[in-house]
Amino acid sequence: MEIISRVPELRERLHNVSNIAFVPTMGNLHAGHISLMEQARQHGDCIVASIFVNPLQFGANEDLASYPRTLAEDCRKLYAAGVDVVFTPNEADLYPQPQTVIVQAPPIAGELCGAYRPGHFDGVATIVLKLFNLLQPQAALFGNKDFQQLFIIREMVRQLNVPVAIVAGETVREADGLAMSSRNGYLRPEQRVEAPRLFKALQQVVKTVRDGRRDFKAIETQTMQYLTMMGWIVDYIEVRSADTLAAAAANDRNLVVLGAARLGKTRLIDNIEFCVPQLN
Incomplete structure (x- = not known):
C-alpha cells in the first residue's frame, strides 16, 4: 500500500491506471468504511481511499477542529483491507488558493440535513468533484447511511456528465442497531x-x-x-x-x-x- 500526500505524486502514480475504484473518507475509520473498501474490489483493479477532513462542509459552529483524526490507525486498517493507494492531502494541497468556485448542490440540499447545515452539501459536492477530477476513477463508493449525500452526489454526476459510476454500500450497524459513524x-x-x-x-x-x-x-x-x-x-x-x-x-x-x-x-x-x- 502506498501513502501519498501530494497531488503531483498522486497523478504520477495513477497516470497509467485504467480501472480505479475510489472511496473518499474523512478518516477515523470504522467497519462501515472498511466494508466499502472490500466492496470496491468488485468495481476496480486499483483501490484508492482518501482521508481528508474537508473544511468546506463544516459550518461555523461545527466540529471541524475537534473532528477525530486517527491517520496511523486508519492506514493500518486500510492496509489490512487491501487498499492500494491512500491519498492523505492537507488543506493546502486541495485548496492552494481560496475556493471561490463552489458546486451548487440541487435544491434538495436545502432540506432535511441541509436545513440544519446550510452550505454543507455545496462543500461536499465541491470536494467530491475535485477528487474525481484528480483521480479519474471509474467507480466511487459511498455509504447508504448518508442517504441525502448519496442522492446529491448521484445527481451531480448525472447532471454534470461525470464519467464515474456511483456505488452505494449498505449501512453497517453495531449489534444493537446503531449505525456506525x-x-x-x-x-x-x-x-x-x-x-x-x-x-x-x-x-x-x-x-x-x-x-x-x-x-x-x-x-x-x-x-x-x-x-x-x-x-x-x-x-x-x-x-x-x-x-x-x-x-x-x-x-x-x-x-x-x-x-x-x-x-x-x-x-x-x-x-x-x-x-x-x-x-x-
Whole structure:
C-alpha cells in the first residue's frame, strides 16, 4: 500500500491506471468504511481511499477542529483491507488558493440535513468533484447511511456528465442497531446506551406505513414527539420518496424514512429504505 500526500505524486502514480475504484473518507475509520473498501474490489483493479477532513462542509459552529483524526490507525486498517493507494492531502494541497468556485448542490440540499447545515452539501459536492477530477476513477463508493449525500452526489454526476459510476454500500450497524459513524465516539456511556433508539423509532415508522397508514405528517410528528419525550433534540423525522427525495405521496411505493436527532451535542443520522404494497 502506498501513502501519498501530494497531488503531483498522486497523478504520477495513477497516470497509467485504467480501472480505479475510489472511496473518499474523512478518516477515523470504522467497519462501515472498511466494508466499502472490500466492496470496491468488485468495481476496480486499483483501490484508492482518501482521508481528508474537508473544511468546506463544516459550518461555523461545527466540529471541524475537534473532528477525530486517527491517520496511523486508519492506514493500518486500510492496509489490512487491501487498499492500494491512500491519498492523505492537507488543506493546502486541495485548496492552494481560496475556493471561490463552489458546486451548487440541487435544491434538495436545502432540506432535511441541509436545513440544519446550510452550505454543507455545496462543500461536499465541491470536494467530491475535485477528487474525481484528480483521480479519474471509474467507480466511487459511498455509504447508504448518508442517504441525502448519496442522492446529491448521484445527481451531480448525472447532471454534470461525470464519467464515474456511483456505488452505494449498505449501512453497517453495531449489534444493537446503531449505525456506525465516526461521531459515535462523542457519545457518553449513557448516551451510547440510548443511541439505538433512533433506529428503532425509524423501524416503527416503517412498520406503521407498511400496516397501511399513509398520514405521513402525523406519523412523523408522533415519532418526533416520542423521541423528544425520551430526551432527544430532534431535527427531523421524514418519510420521502426513495427515488426523488420529494415528500412521500400516498401512492409512492419506494420510500425512505430519514431521521436526524441529537443526544447532548452529538448529532446522529439514520435512514431505512423500504417498499410498500400497491394501494387498491
